Amino acid sequence: MSTIERAEVLVTSPGRNYVTLRITTSDGVTGLGDATLNGRELAVASYLRDHLVPLLIGRDPARIEDTWQYLYRGAYWRRGPVTMTAIAAVDTALWDIKGKVAGLPVYQLLGGRARDGVLVYSHASGEDVPALLDDVARFRDLGYRAIRAQAAVPGIAGSYGVRHGKVYEPAATALPDEQPWSTEDYLDFAPTYLREVRERFGFGFHLLHDVHHRLSPIEAARFGKAVEDCRLFWMEDPTPAENQEAFRLIRSHTTTPIAVGEALSSIWDVQHLITEQLIDYVRTTVVHAGGISHLRRIFDLAALYQVRTGSHGATDLSPVTLAAAVHVDISVPNFGIQEYMGYADETAEVFHGGPTYAGGILLPSEEPGLGIEYDDEAAEKFPYDPRYLPVARRLDGSVHDW
Ligand code: GCO
Ligand code: MG
Numbered sequence: 281m282s283t284i285e286r287a288e289v290l291v292t293s294p295g296r297n298y299v300t301l302r303i304t305t306s307d308g309v310t311g312l313g314d315a316t317l318n319g320r321e322l323a324v325a326s327y328l329r330d331h332l333v334p335l336l337i338g339r340d341p342a343r344i345e346d347t348w349q350y351l352y353r354g355a356y357w358r359r360g361p362v363t364m365t366a367i368a369a370v371d372t373a374l375w376d377i378k379g380k381v382a383g384l385p386v387y388q389l390l391g392g393r394a395r396d397g398v399l400v401y402s403h404a405s406g407e408d409v410p411a412l413l414d415d416v417a418r419f420r421d422l423g424y425r426a427i428r429a430q431a432a433v434p435g436i437a438g439s440y441g442v443r444h445g446k447v448y449e450p451a452a453t454a455l456p457d458e459q460p461w462s463t464e465d466y467l468d469f470a471p472t473y474l475r476e477v478r479e480r481f482g483f484g485f486h487l488l489h490d491v492h493h494r495l496s497p498i499e500a501a502r503f504g505k506a507v508e509d510c511r512l513f514w515m516e517d518p519t520p521a522e523n524q525e526a527f528r529l530i531r532s533h534t535t536t537p538i539a540v541g542e543a544l545s546s547i548w549d550v551q552h553l554i555t556e557q558l559i560d561y562v563r564t565t566v567v568h569a570g571g572i573s574h575l576r577r578i579f580d581l582a583a584l585y586q587v588r589t590g591s592h593g594a595t596d597l598s599p600v601t602l603a604a605a606v607h608v609d610i611s612v613p614n615f616g617i618q619e620y621m622g623y624a625d626e627t628a629e630v631f632h633g634g635p636t637y638a639g640g641i642l643l644p645s646e647e648p649g650l651g652i653e654y655d656d657e658a659a660e661k662f663p664y665d666p667r668y669l670p671v672a673r674r675l676d677g678s679v680h681d682w
Contacts, residue, residue, distance in 0.1 A: 282381075287333040287373075289325050293658035294631075295624025296449060297321050297667060298609070300654060300670070301328055301680045303368035311376035312652055313369030314567045314604070317361055317453050318596035319669045327366040331496045335503070336370065342381075342544050344374045348573050363458070364545035366374045368508040371571025372604050372650070375678050379649035386604070387644050390576070390611035397641035398609040400593075400620035401426035401488055401513075405442045408432065409473045411482055415443075425640035426486035426617055431473045438670065440492045440682070447595055447624050451667040458674060461561060461680045462671040463499060471506040479509050486513035488539050493517045493543075493681040494672075497526040497657050504534030514539040514561055514590065520681050521549075527558035537561065542592035545569050554582050561590035568600040572608060579612045588616030595621050597630035603650045606635040606642050618642065629658040 288306040291297070299315040299322075315324045351367050352358075379386045387393065404419050404427050406412030412431040419427045430441030438459035441448070468510060472491060489512055495503060500518030507515065518537045519526045527538060541550055541563035553559045558580060562582045569575050577590050589612060591605045602620070609615050620642060623631075632653045635642040645651025672682040 282309070282342070284339050284576050286312065287328075288657075289329045289333070290654065290659060291321065291325055291593050291664045292662045294626035294629055294659070294662040296451065296595060297664060298628075299629075300598065300600060301326050301373050302654060303336065303341065303373040304372070304631060308376050309341075310382050311341070311373035311380070312600045313372035313376070313571070313653055314598040314600040315365055315369035316567060316596060316598050317365045321604045321664070322367075323362050324365045324637065325364055328369060332370060337501070339351070341374055342379050343491055344371060344378065344573060345369070347374060348571070349631055350494065352570070359546045359548060361545045361587045364574075365568055368535070368567050368569065368571035371573050372566055372600065375572045375604070376649040383648050385607065385644055385646055386572070386650055387611045387649060390607060394613050395610060395611050395615065397643050398606050398615070398618050399426060400424070400618045400633070400640060400642050401428055401486065403428045403430070403441070403448055403621055405430045405448070406432070407442060407529070408434075409476055412473060413476065415561050415670060416477055416481060417484045420485065421463040421482065423639040424485070426488060428488040429474060429477050430490060431669060432639060434471050436460055436462055436465060440494070441490055446573055448621060449594065449595065449632075451669045452653060454666055455621040456668040457597045457670040459672050459682070460675060461494065463495065464677055466494065467499060471510070471620065473509045473653070473658055474512070475509050480491060487511070490516040491518045494521055497529040500530045501533035503535035504530060508534060508536055516540070516563070519544070521553070524533045524552040524558065525679065527553060528556070529610055531558055534670065539563050539590050542568070547574065547581060550578060551581075554585050554587050557585050557587070559587060561588050563590050563592050563660065565591040565593065565597065566604040566635060568606065571662075575608055576612070579600055583614040586614075588614045590616045591618055591623065593619030597633045599623060599627065600650065600652050603634045603645065603652045606644045607650065610644055626662060630662065
């Protein structure tokens with residue numbers, strides 16, 4: 281029997297910080313799993329290195345579900361982003377190994393293609409409305425069929441979602457940047473630019489918007505109503521989702537579809553959102569929600585309630601997660617859309633391969649396993665670089681949800 285012989289935790293910063301788990305079997309097969317938790321990277325690296333790696337050595341790499349249950353139940357302490365990200369890395373690496381051993385891409389192990397390709401959305405943004413409109417035009421020219429639109433709120437420095445340079449990167453400072461926030465100004469402004477996007481470009485593509493947890497339930501209801509004529513694909517994270525009940529109130533006021541889940545890490549965190557049909561899209565993904573095995577479980581639950589998938593795919597999720605997500609996306613019946621922002625040029629020096637983009641669609645690699653390789657030599661050029669996400673403060677100085 282093949283056994284797990286080695287498990288290495290690899291930390292590198294090619295454009296941004298990534299934590300990767302590489303498992304090697306006694307037969308010399310390797311598998312990769314992403315373990316990146318933005319701004320808390322080393323907590324997961326330690327969880328893996330100090331607590332999970334010793335448990336993996338000598339185990340049968342083929343027993344993915346058993347290993348998942350062993351690590352989850354065996355921890356005694358349940359859920360939480362650090363635990364679920366660490367377990368996700370192990371699970372993903374074992375799926376990669378299983379694919380390589382079988383000589384099949386992972387999506388074939390998950391049941392094969394349920395569709396021809398994976399619809400993606402990317403991020404258009406601007407410091408003002410003309411800049412946003414130019415950026416939307418650019419993504420239309422690149423063939424995107426779905427585009428997220430965010431513009432800086434006038435007078436609010438560092439508004440969420442605005443790209444500076446080639447890639448959007450909010451974790452940009454060695455200590456958290458404190459950024460101002462005004463709900464009143466946002467609520468007055470955001471619907472106007474979303475409408476301008478529709479007026480200029482029409483309705484022949486999907487338009488998305490991320491509220492990024494900033495509103496109260498009744499404010500979110502007002503926002504959703506205000507943008508109904510823009511026919512958004514979704515409004516994302518209108519309120520912080522710890523309060524699952526809040527979405528009932530939002531829902532009772534608006535038909536704007538709701539997407540939630542990028543900051544949630546288990547099926548229990550999204551249980552009521554799904555079973556009470558309080559959302560339309562569940563945004564959990566491989567790296568933060570327990571890996572391919574657990575994500576499939578969430579998506580199957582969602583399918584029962586006509587909730588579709590819309591996995592998180594920001595740049596702080598490594599190319600290993602993107603590759604794994606696309607294998608899942610192409611194989612599940614209730615796929616909705618996949619976020620895809622692209623990566624910094626340096627990232628491709630470390631992570632080779634992965635899905636290919638054409639005309640608004642991603643296709644999974646046809647290589648056995650996930651189809652991603654890690655370049656140790658290149659990784660060494662990019663040492664860990666501590667970065668934090670910003671913190672938001674209301675204009676009266678109190679802390680808000682960033
Ligand atoms: C998104 C997300 C990201 C998060 C980031 C936090 O929809 O892409 O909201 O931009 O802010 O992943 O680390
Ligand atoms: Mg988001």
